[in-house]
Amino acid sequence: MVSEFATSTARKPGGIELGIPTPPGTILVKAMSEYDVIIVGGGPAGLAAALYTARMNLKTAVLDRGPLGGQLLNTELVEDYPGFDSILGSELAMKMGEHARKFGVEVRDFEPVHEIDVEGNTKVVRLESGEELRAPALIMAAGGLPRYLQVPGEKELSGRGVSYCAVCDGAFFKGQELAVIGGGDAAVEEGDFLTRYASKVYILHRRSELRAQPILIERARENKKIEFIFDAHVKEIEGDAKVQAVRYEQHGTVKELKVGGVFIFVGFVPNSALLKVHVDHDQAGYILTDRNMQTSVDGIWAVGDVRAQLTKQIATAVGDGTTAAVAASQYITSLKDAARA
Numbered sequence: 001m002v003s004e005f006a007t008s009t010a011r012k013p014g015g016i017e018l019g020i021p022t023p024p025g026t027i028l029v030k031a032m033s034e035y036d037v038i039i040v041g042g043g044p045a046g047l048a049a050a051l052y053t054a055r056m057n058l059k060t061a062v063l064d065r066g067p068l069g070g071q072l073l074n075t076e077l078v079e080d081y082p083g084f085d086s087i088l089g090s091e092l093a094m095k096m097g098e099h100a101r102k103f104g105v106e107v108r109d110f111e112p113v114h115e116i117d118v119e120g121n122t123k124v125v126r127l128e129s130g131e132e133l134r135a136p137a138l139i140m141a142a143g144g145l146p147r148y149l150q151v152p153g154e155k156e157l158s159g160r161g162v163s164y165c166a167v168c169d170g171a172f173f174k175g176q177e178l179a180v181i182g183g184g185d186a187a188v189e190e191g192d193f194l195t196r197y198a199s200k201v202y203i204l205h206r207r208s209e210l211r212a213q214p215i216l217i218e219r220a221r222e223n224k225k226i227e228f229i230f231d232a233h234v235k236e237i238e239g240d241a242k243v244q245a246v247r248y249e250q251h252g253t254v255k256e257l258k259v260g261g262v263f264i265f266v267g268f269v270p271n272s273a274l275l276k277v278h279v280d281h282d283q284a285g286y287i288l289t290d291r292n293m294q295t296s297v298d299g300i301w302a303v304g305d306v307r308a309q310l311t312k313q314i315a316t317a318v319g320d321g322t323t324a325a326v327a328a329s330q331y332i333t334s335l336k337d338a339a340r341a
């Protein structure tokens, strides 16, 4: 099923043994494996895609640099994934991983991908271990990471009052006072959204002017529950079992706000740089796709948090993965038809 599309590798497995001289930093190809579909990233998007491609009898590998689950592993409670009124992120991750494995997906966790390249119709995935994987179809599901403030208390209280997602966690803070950190679109829009639950939202921005779009600023200024604090440099998030206060410096004076939660929106970095070949993306690095998750490169789809879209949620990531899996299957069939003609 696989080999009829895969081109043979120019590099020989076992480069070390052959004594081929290599410049420092070169990844040696130690082995080569072939698949129908390779999925980079074992979060909700990648695992959903894998489940579908495996059930469609396509030989599938999922690669993740860490344990399976992606951002689910950083999520305390999930209350907005259909079918589960409340579930631990880690438990949902485990269920998704087991589900994909049940249908024969080759799961390779703790397997960092070094780069993704294209040779004709073949997608080449080079692992940091030196192994090379090849397939006609590649689904990019590498997600991304929120930018951290990197202040004391942030990491320790993450999931216990420190959050990076208003839609996910806002409902846990009914009637409480909250701090939002940031001054761009996300901070202002999410701050406004959080007033659906919070009694008051302070938006702390390190500059004297916001970077958000004027329409978002106007809406937030009209919202009586929002108070802007400018020139505020966050120094620490305080609390024992959960967030109790945020400490910041303003014009040389250290101040403290008593809040029940701190929402941090200072940026998000999509993991799109793995693609060696050019794939169209927006200014922030999010991969652009059509409605079938197809990127600008034939045979490469992008799903979940790594692609440009309205929202970053588990349900949308899973939906993206499903769409890409079906599209990838159709693509493989069309390659077979072309090979037969």
Ligand SMILES: Cc1cc2nc3c(=O)[nH]c(=O)nc-3n(C[C@H](O)[C@H](O)[C@H](O)COP(=O)(O)OP(=O)(O)OC[C@H]3O[C@@H](n4cnc5c(N)ncnc54)[C@H](O)[C@@H]3O)c2cc1C
Residues within 6 Å of the ligand: 040, 041, 042, 043, 044, 045, 046, 063, 064, 065, 066, 067, 068, 069, 070, 071, 072, 074, 075, 076, 077, 078, 079, 080, 081, 111, 112, 113, 114, 141, 142, 143, 144, 146, 163, 164, 165, 168, 169, 271, 274, 303, 304, 305, 306, 312, 313, 314, 315, 317
């Ligand atoms: C703190 C927090 C709480 C959240 N709470 C909720 C919630 O309650 N409800 C909700 O719907 N959404 C929530 N979200 C958002 C949701 O978790 C994401 O939208 C979702 O996980 C995106 O799935 P994904 O598969 O696209 O990416 P990810 O979950 O980020 O998975 C990507 C995977 O790719 C892997 N990867 C990256 N680079 C490489 C590489 N070089 N080699 C191999 N593997 C690589 C990563 O290790 C990771 O496992 C939350 C997000 C955060 C940060």
